[in-house]
Amino acid sequence: MKEVIRASGIGKKFGETQALKDIFFEVNEGEIFGFIGPDGAGKTTLFRIITTLLNPDEGEMTVLGLNTAGDFRELRKCIGYMPGRFSLYQDLSVEENLNFYATVFGTTVRENYALISDIYSHIEPFRKRLAGKLSGGMKQKLALSCALIHKPKLLVLDEPTTGVDAVSRAEFWEMLKKLRQHDITIVVSTPYMDEAMRCDRVALIQKGQLMLADRPQKIREGFGRKLFAVRAPQKYRLLEALRKYPLTETAYPFGDSVHVTIRNNIFDASLNEHLVRSGIENASITESEAGIEDRFLELMKNRI
Amino acid sequence: MIRQTVISVTNLVKKFGSFVANDNLSFEVYEGEIFGFLGANGAGKTTALRILSGLSEPTSGKVTVAGFDAKKEPERIKRNIGYMCQKFSLYEDLTVRENITLYGGIYGMTKKLILERMANLLSRLSFEEFGDRQISSLPLGLKQKLAFSIAIFHEPRIVFLDEPTGGVDPITRRQFWEMIYETADRGITVFVTTHYMDEAEYCDRISIMNEGRIVALDTPEALKKKYNAGSVEEVFIRIARPKMTEKSML
Numbered sequence: 123m124k125e126v127i128r129a130s131g132i133g134k135k136f137g138e139t140q141a142l143k144d145i146f147f148e149v150n151e152g153e154i155f156g157f158i159g160p161d162g163a164g165k166t167t168l169f170r171i172i173t174t175l176l177n178p179d180e181g182e183m184t185v186l187g188l189n190t191a192g193d194f195r196e197l198r199k200c201i202g203y204m205p206g207r208f209s210l211y212q213d214l215s216v217e218e219n220l221n222f223y224a225t226v227f228g229t230t231v232r233e234n235y236a237l238i239s240d241i242y243s244h245i246e247p248f249r250k251r252l253a254g255k256l257s258g259g260m261k262q263k264l265a266l267s268c269a270l271i272h273k274p275k276l277l278v279l280d281e282p283t284t285g286v287d288a289v290s291r292a293e294f295w296e297m298l299k300k301l302r303q304h305d306i307t308i309v310v311s312t313p314y315m316d317e318a319m320r321c322d323r324v325a326l327i328q329k330g331q332l333m334l335a336d337r338p339q340k341i342r343e344g345f346g347r348k349l350f351a352v353r354a355p356q357k358y359r360l361l362e363a364l365r366k367y368p369l370t371e372t373a374y375p376f377g378d379s380v381h382v383t384i385r386n387n388i389f390d391a392s393l394n395e396h397l398v399r400s401g402i403e404n405a406s407i408t409e410s411e412a413g414i415e416d417r418f419l420e421l422m423k424n425r426i
Numbered sequence: 427m428i429r430q431t432v433i434s435v436t437n438l439v440k441k442f443g444s445f446v447a448n449d450n451l452s453f454e455v456y457e458g459e460i461f462g463f464l465g466a467n468g469a470g471k472t473t474a475l476r477i478l479s480g481l482s483e484p485t486s487g488k489v490t491v492a493g494f495d496a497k498k499e500p501e502r503i504k505r506n507i508g509y510m511c512q513k514f515s516l517y518e519d520l521t522v523r524e525n526i527t528l529y530g531g532i533y534g535m536t537k538k539l540i541l542e543r544m545a546n547l548l549s550r551l552s553f554e555e556f557g558d559r560q561i562s563s564l565p566l567g568l569k570q571k572l573a574f575s576i577a578i579f580h581e582p583r584i585v586f587l588d589e590p591t592g593g594v595d596p597i598t599r600r601q602f603w604e605m606i607y608e609t610a611d612r613g614i615t616v617f618v619t620t621h622y623m624d625e626a627e628y629c630d631r632i633s634i635m636n637e638g639r640i641v642a643l644d645t646p647e648a649l650k651k652k653y654n655a656g657s658v659e660e661v662f663i664r665i666a667r668p669k670m671t672e673k674s675m676l
Contacts, residue, residue: 160595161566258467284592287466287621288662313593316624316659328595355630358607375603377627378646419596 124151126186126276126307127172133180134167134330141167142330145181149309149323152302156321157311158414164330165311166206169280172309173203186275199227202274202306204265206281212254216245216264219253220271227272237304238267241297259290266297270306277301279310283317295320315415326418333421338414345412345420347371348387351379354397354405363400367393374419381416429456432583432615433478438487440473447473449638450487455617457583460610462626462646463619464658465635466666471619474635478617479586480504492583505533508577511588515573518562522553525561526576533580547575567598574605584615591625603628623659632658636666 125148132145142164149155157165170176171183174194183190188197210219220242224231235242245263248256253264262282269277279298283291295317298308310321318324318338325335334341354360361380364373369392371383384393389407397405433455440448447470455461465471476482478491480500489496492506516525523544530540548554551571561569570590578585590606591599606628610616618629626632626646633643642649642665646658655661 160598161593163595285621287666288623288659289466289666292659292663314622314624315596356611358604358611361604361607374600375607375628376600377624415596419600422595422597 125149126151126153127155127309128184129168129181130184131181132168132171132178132183134164134171134176134178140330142171142178145332147325147332147335149307151307152305153322154298154302154308154310154320156318156324157309157327158313158315158318158324158418159311159327160313162329163327165327166280167330168327169203169278169309169311172276173201173278174198175203199272200275202269202272202277204269204277204279204282206284206311208261208265210253210261210265210268213252215250215252216256217249219264220267223268224271229272231271234271234273237273237301238270240300241270242267244293258286259293262286262290262294263297266294270301273304275305275307277306277308279308281311281313283312283314291317315413315418318414324414326414326421328418328422333418341414341417342412345417347383347412347420349410349412349416350382350384350389350407351376351410352382352397352405352407353379354402356402359400360397360402360405363397363402366400367396369393372419372423376415379410381410429458431455432457432492433461433617434488434490435474435478436488438474438477438489439485440470440477440482441485446638448477448484451640453633453640453643455584455615457615458610458613460606460616460618460628460630462629462632463617463635464621464623464626464632464662464666467621469635469666470638471635475586475588475619478503479507479509505580506583508580508582508585509588510573510577510585510590512570512590512592516561516569516576519560521558521560522548522564522572523557525572526579529576529579535580543579547579551575567594567601570594570598570602571605574602578609578614582614584617585609587616587618589620589622589625590618592620592622623657623662626658626662634662634666641665 127149129145129147132142134142159165171178171190172185174190174197177191185197186200190197220231241263245260256264283294321338323335323337326333352360352364361373361375364370364380364382369385371385373380373382431454436452438448438451451474463471477484477489477496480496480503483497491503494502496503526544527540548557556564591602606616620626629646631645633640649661653661653664
C-alpha cells in the first residue's frame with residue numbers, strides 16, 4: 123500500500139505548552155483516517171503541520187513523499203484543507219466562493235465538477251446566496267466543495283461535523299465514503315467518539331500524545347475487561363450504589379446505562395443483592411461490547 | 427409515582443411573519459427529570475427554548491414554566507431557571523470567585539448566602555485552590571463543571587443546558603453527567619438541547635422536533651424499540667430528515 127502521510131517523532135511547543143509530543147503514524151492511500159480526541163488534544167496543530175501551515179519543532183512530516191517544511195509550495199497544490207472554523211468568504215455568494223477557489227488553484231469549476239457534483243448539487247439551488255447566510259449543514263457542504271475543487275490527492279478536514287445536526291452529519295460521512303472512488307485520501311478529526319466507527323483507521327489523541335492508532339474494531343476488541351451494562355431508572359443512585367459495591371473496578375455513566383467492570387470479570391448474585399439493599403430494585407445487568415469510548419477511558423485511566 | 431409538572435406547554439404556536447417556527451407544540455416536563463430536546467438545524471428548538479426561558483412570547487398557546495406564565499410573567503420565569511451553553515457561560519477575565527459573586531448578585535442573592543454557598547461549592551468541586559484564578563487559565567473541563575455549578579447556584583427549578591458536553595474528553599464528560607444526575611436527583615429539572623445523539627442517550631425522556639413540530643417524545647429506550655433502532659441517532663435520522671427547502675434553511 124502506498125503511503126500518503128508519514129509522521130516521524132513530531133513535536134511542537136507553543137511557549138511552555140507542549141502541543142504535540144512524539145507523534146508517529148502513517149496514513150495509506152485511499153484511507154479515511156480519523157483523529158479522535160477532545161478539544162485541546164492537539165488535533166488542529168497536527169493538521170496545520172500536515173497542511174504545511176506550521177513547521178514541527180521536532181521530527182519530520184512527509185506528505186506524498188515530500189517534506190512539509192521544505193516542499194510546501196508543491197504540496198499545497200495537492201492538499202485540500204477544510205479548517206475547523208468556517209473560513210469561506212461570507213460576503214461572497216456560494217458560486218463566487220467556489221469560482222474563487224478554483225481560480226486560485228488554476229483550474230475551473232467545470233473541469234472538476236464531477237468530483238464535487240454529489241456534494242455541490244445539494245447547495246446549487248442556492249448558488250446566488252451569500253455564504254454567510256447558509257445553514258450549518260450547507261456551509262459545511264460548500265466548504266467541502268471548495269476544498270475539493272482543485273482535485274487534491276489528500277483531503278484534510280478539521281472537525282467538519284462539529285455543531286452540525288445528526289442528519290447532516292450522516293450525509294457528510296456518506297459523501298466522504300463516495301470520495302474514495304476518486305482515490306482521495308482523507309484525514310479527518312472529531313471530538314465525537316461515535317464517528318470513529320466510520321473511519322478505516324483511527325488514532326486516539328489526548329494531551330498532545332497519540333495513545334493508539336488502529337482499525338476501530340481492533341480498538342474496541344483491545345478493551346481488556348468484561349464490560350457490564352447496568353440499567354435502572356434512578357441513575358444517580360444506581361451509579362453511587364455501583365461505586366460502593368466492593369468488587370467494582372470502574373463504573374461510568376454511559377447513555378442509558380452504567381458501564382461497569384468487576385474484579386475477576388464475573389458478577390454473581392451478590393451484585394444484585396447489593397443493589398437491592400441500596401434501594402435499587404429490578405436493575406438489569408447485561409454483558410456489553412466495549413465501544414471506542416470505553417477503550418479511550420481505559421487508556422486515559424492507565425496514563426494518569 | 428406522581429411527579430410534579432415544572433414545564434407545561436399546550437398548543438404552543440410561534441410565528442415570524444408567515445413562517446411557523448413552532449407549530450402547535452404540547453408537552454410536559456417533570457420535576458427532577460432529565461429531558462432531551464432534539465431536532466435538526468432549523469427545526470424550531472431555539473425558538474421554543476427562548477419562549478421557555480422567558481425571552482420570547484408565544485404567538486398563541488399556553489406555556490407555564492416553574493409555575494409562571496410565559497406570556498404574562500416572563501421575568502419571574504427568568505429568576506427561576508438557570509442556563510448554560512457550551513460557547514459562553516463565564517467571564518474569562520474574572521476569577522472563579524468573582525464569577526460566582528456576579529451571578530449570585532444578578533439573581534438577587536444576599537451576600538451572606540453567596541459566601542455560604544460559594545464555600546460549599548468550591549469544596550464540593552475540590553476547587554478551593556482555583557478560587558482566585560482567572561477563568562481563562564482553567565482547563566476546559568474545569569470551566570464546564572464550574573459553569574454548570576454556577577448555572578444552578580441560585581437553586582433554580584429548572585436548568586437549561588445547550589450542548590453541555592461538546593468537545594470535552596470522555597472522563598470529564600462522565601464527571602459532568604454525574605453532576606447532572608446528582609442535580610436531577612435533588613429535584614432540579616435538567617432540560618438539554620443537543621445535536622449529539624449520544625448525549626441524548628443519557629436523558630430520561632427525549633423529544634425530537636422536525637419542521638416546527640414534535641414528531642417523537644418518549645424514553646430513549648422506548649423510541650429505540652419503536653423504531654427498531656440500535657441508537658437514538660438511528661431513530662433521529664429516520665424521523666428528523668428535514669426537507670431541503672428554502673424554509674428549512676432560514
